[in-house]
Amino acid sequence: MATTTLRTSTGYRSGLYEWLTTTDHKKIGILYLANSILMFLLGGIFALVVRLELAQPGLQFLSDSAYNQAFTIHASLMLFLFVIPVLAGFGNYIVPLMIGAPDMAFPRINAFSFWLLPLAAIVMLSGFATGGGAAAAGWTEYSPLAQAKYEGIGTDLWIVALLLIGTSSILGAINFIVTIFKMRAPGMTLLRMPVMVWTVLVTSILVLMATPVLTSALIMLFIDRNLGGHFFDPATGGNAILWQNTFWFYSHPAVYIMVLPAMGIISEVLPVFSRKPLFGYKAFIFATAAIGALGFSVWAHHMFTTGAVYLPFFSFMTFLIAIPTGVKMFNWIATMFRGQLTFSTPLLYAIGFLTMFLIGGINGAFSAAVPVDFAIHDTYWVVAHIHYVLFGGSVFAVFAGLYYWWPKMFGRRLNETLGKIQFVFMFIGFNLTFFPMHILGLSGMPRRIADYDPNAGWNDLNLLATIGGFTIAASLLPFLWNVFITFRSGEPAGDDPWEGNTLEWATSSPPPPYNFDHLPEIRSERPVFDARHRATHA
Amino acid sequence: MALQVSDHEDAAGHGAEQGISNVILGMILFICSEVMFFAGLFAAYFNVRANSPIWPPAGNEHFHVANEIALPLVITTLLIISSFTCQLGVWSIRRGDRQGLIRNISVTVILGVIFLIGQGYDYTQLGFTLADGTFGTTFFTLTGFHGAHVLGGVLMLSVVLYRATAGQFSAKHHDMVEAVSLYWHFVDVVWIVLFSLLYLLPTAR
Numbered sequence: 001m002a003t004t005t006l007r008t009s010t011g012y013r014s015g016l017y018e019w020l021t022t023t024d025h026k027k028i029g030i031l032y033l034a035n036s037i038l039m040f041l042l043g044g045i046f047a048l049v050v051r052l053e054l055a056q057p058g059l060q061f062l063s064d065s066a067y068n069q070a071f072t073i074h075a076s077l078m079l080f081l082f083v084i085p086v087l088a089g090f091g092n093y094i095v096p097l098m099i100g101a102p103d104m105a106f107p108r109i110n111a112f113s114f115w116l117l118p119l120a121a122i123v124m125l126s127g128f129a130t131g132g133g134a135a136a137a138g139w140t141e142y143s144p145l146a147q148a149k150y151e152g153i154g155t156d157l158w159i160v161a162l163l164l165i166g167t168s169s170i171l172g173a174i175n176f177i178v179t180i181f182k183m184r185a186p187g188m189t190l191l192r193m194p195v196m197v198w199t200v201l202v203t204s205i206l207v208l209m210a211t212p213v214l215t216s217a218l219i220m221l222f223i224d225r226n227l228g229g230h231f232f233d234p235a236t237g238g239n240a241i242l243w244q245n246t247f248w249f250y251s252h253p254a255v256y257i258m259v260l261p262a263m264g265i266i267s268e269v270l271p272v273f274s275r276k277p278l279f280g281y282k283a284f285i286f287a288t289a290a291i292g293a294l295g296f297s298v299w300a301h302h303m304f305t306t307g308a309v310y311l312p313f314f315s316f317m318t319f320l321i322a323i324p325t326g327v328k329m330f331n332w333i334a335t336m337f338r339g340q341l342t343f344s345t346p347l348l349y350a351i352g353f354l355t356m357f358l359i360g361g362i363n364g365a366f367s368a369a370v371p372v373d374f375a376i377h378d379t380y381w382v383v384a385h386i387h388y389v390l391f392g393g394s395v396f397a398v399f400a401g402l403y404y405w406w407p408k409m410f411g412r413r414l415n416e417t418l419g420k421i422q423f424v425f426m427f428i429g430f431n432l433t434f435f436p437m438h439i440l441g442l443s444g445m446p447r448r449i450a451d452y453d454p455n456a457g458w459n460d461l462n463l464l465a466t467i468g469g470f471t472i473a474a475s476l477l478p479f480l481w482n483v484f485i486t487f488r489s490g491e492p493a494g495d496d497p498w499e500g501n502t503l504e505w506a507t508s509s510p511p512p513p514y515n516f517d518h519l520p521e522i523r524s525e526r527p528v529f530d531a532r533h534r535a536t537h538a
Numbered sequence: 539m540a541l542q543v544s545d546h547e548d549a550a551g552h553g554a555e556q557g558i559s560n561v562i563l564g565m566i567l568f569i570c571s572e573v574m575f576f577a578g579l580f581a582a583y584f585n586v587r588a589n590s591p592i593w594p595p596a597g598n599e600h601f602h603v604a605n606e607i608a609l610p611l612v613i614t615t616l617l618i619i620s621s622f623t624c625q626l627g628v629w630s631i632r633r634g635d636r637q638g639l640i641r642n643i644s645v646t647v648i649l650g651v652i653f654l655i656g657q658g659y660d661y662t663q664l665g666f667t668l669a670d671g672t673f674g675t676t677f678f679t680l681t682g683f684h685g686a687h688v689l690g691g692v693l694m695l696s697v698v699l700y701r702a703t704a705g706q707f708s709a710k711h712h713d714m715v716e717a718v719s720l721y722w723h724f725v726d727v728v729w730i731v732l733f734s735l736l737y738l739l740p741t742a743r
Contacts, residue, residue: 105560105564106560106564170568170571173567173571174564174567174568174571175564177563177567178560178563178564178567181563182557182558182560182563208567208570208571208574209570209571209574210574211571211574212571212572212573212574212575212577212578213574213575213577213578214578215575215578216575216576216577216578216579216582217578219579219679219683220579220582220679223668223675223679224675227668227669228667228668228669229668229669229675229679230586230669230671230672230674230675231582231586231672231675231676231679236671236672237586237589237590237595237671237672238586238672238675239585239586239589242581242582242585242586245581245585246578246581246582249578
């Protein structure tokens with residue numbers, strides 16, 4: 001019954017040509033991951049530049065303008081060209097496998113979505129080659145700072161790059177939704193889909209409904225800057241707050257776009273390494289949907305201090321998000337509770353996610369309380385918060401996913417010892433960098449400053465954060481070395497090295513074109529576990 | 539009777555896989571994203587309009603576009619008619635009538651092109667530009683992006699027409715025709731909202 005025919009490609013094509021023209025979701029997924037990790041390293045270099053400048057008071061290395069460009073491009077690369085695409089890459093690789101599909105619904109559109117990203121990166125970074133430098137008003141590009149009179153053409157290139165990335169995201173989201181609704185294998189009902197697939201589905205709906213609003217905002221900004229428009233200029237009847245509303249209407253749902261698939265990865269890793277099913281599967285799915293729905297009603301909590309939004313509503317809705325998130329936290333802990341834990345590298349990163357994301361949730365709740373937010377708005381507290389959720393959360397989940405699915409993608413396991421060394425350095429470096437920022441924020445250090453008063457009492461903590469930043473950078477060396485030696489002489493993984501639950505472990509490593517020779521029977525959300533159980537108890 | 543046959547054919551055409559076809563679902567999702575795109579622009583329009591003490595703002599009598607409504611009214615009517623001709627084309631191919639499809643889609647493309655030419659001519663007659671205050675900015679941004687979508691629709695319909703003349707559609711296989719017609723109806727509905735806002739609502743105030 002549930003069989004797909006295996007088609008072999010006709011004729012010989014060179015490896016490079018194959019990778020440049022592929023429409024195979026697995027290759028496109030790997031391209032997404034490779035491109036995103038490259039952007040992660042590049043964005044990391046900008047972060048180190050920023051940290052280096054802040055290590056001591058005074059301006060040592062950069063001009064004010066260069067500093068502004070560095071933190072703007074750091075955030076833009078990390079958010080738009082690393083976190084969002086890397087999770088889309090995991091989705092691309094793993095979703096069709098998990099639902100037993102031969103490919104995505106629209107393979108050529110899938111390839112197009114990917115190739116827009118390197119193009120966008122080139123456009124954004126080409127700002128450095130222009131006279132005025134790259135975009136420098138922060139990744140939020142608030143008016144009037146983003147207006148033409150302050151900056152050169154770099155901001156326009158930034159706008160075009162984000163339009164390309166947005167288009168890529170929207171097309172990708174359409175592809176995911178159609179794939180998930182239309183391409184599932186027989187027996188794979190919606191409530192048997194792996195949690196990862198559910199998180200990608202909810203994420204795709206968020207992308208579909210939120211990203212076009214950013215597109216409209218970017219176009220308005222472009223018109224203001226280049227065609228003499230007046231959307232955001234109060235002097236001529238426009239409204240600077242309008243930019244913030246349209247920008248955050250996308251960019252708050254976007255933080256869920258950046259973390260929901262990461263939660264999906266964690267929810268795949270924890271059951272496998274706890275030897276237990278995920279606790280509360282349905283509750284988890286409803287919690288995911290609830291986060292997605294609530295995500296559209298909280299954007300103005302970024303704008304409390306403008307005095308132009310209704311504070312109680314947005315504060316209350318923001319606190320409500322803690323409920324489904326708390327449900328998930330208890331799901332994960334209960335999954336591990338009395339489980340048979342094997343502390344492989346993916347589980348370490350998953351635990352890193354749980355602990356760091358918890359801190360990120362708690363320090364976020366402070367910002368949601370209006371009176372507290374008035375004190376900590378635009379301070380380093382906010383920088384600490386975003387990094388605890390996006391680095392402590394998403395990046396740890398990305399590495400959990402890389403170590404977990406690497407054997408499936410390449411047929412070889414990454415080295416466990418190097419993985420654990422990387423984890424220890426990254427975990428310590430991360431906390432050294434970002435925990436002091438809480439204290440800096442509470443003592444009033446504003447974000448986005450290149451210099452600070454040597455008598456403000458911020459010197460030691462800033463130096464500590466800089467040391468932490470370089471520790472994170474050092475933690476990536478064992479990872480890169482690990483990737484290198486694994487490609488050269490990695491331990492062969494076999495089809496199912498972790499004794500997984502979901503369908504990707506039912507095919508070979510790496511999977512053949514069109515994925516499956518035959519599928520196991522799908523009677524639950526853990527078909528591969530069921531098959532293994534039947535085999536051992538037959 | 540015709541409707542009954544078309545329903546039957548449709549069910550037969552999609553019998554291989556259950557439910558809605560990938561292409562049509564993809565187009566519906568794309569239209570959802572387009573709705574949100576225009577929602578962003580409309581939100582901007584309402585925002586600057588609400589911030590202005592009077593609307594249209596004082597200073598340029600040409601802002602009262604409702605006073606020169608004849609041409610916009612004509613091209614609006616033509617665009618609405620084009621939605622009907624487009625749907626007639628869909629109904630034709632559901633019956634397997636390729637000539638009917640070609641005839642109706644040709645008329646639709648011509649009406650779309652007339653709309654674009656009419657709007658382009660109207661732009662030259664308006665007496666204000668994009669840079670003339672928030673009114674000019676919102677007016678040209680909204681109508682301009684709608685016009686770009688009409689152009690996109692005309693291009694898609696032209697591809698449908700080309701493929702129809704090549705005989706690539708049948709009663710069973712015409713998902714692209716259905717999908718493009720959905721897009722064309724969407725573009726039409728956006729214009730009706732836009733026309734009401736820009737030309738009719740100001741006169742009510």
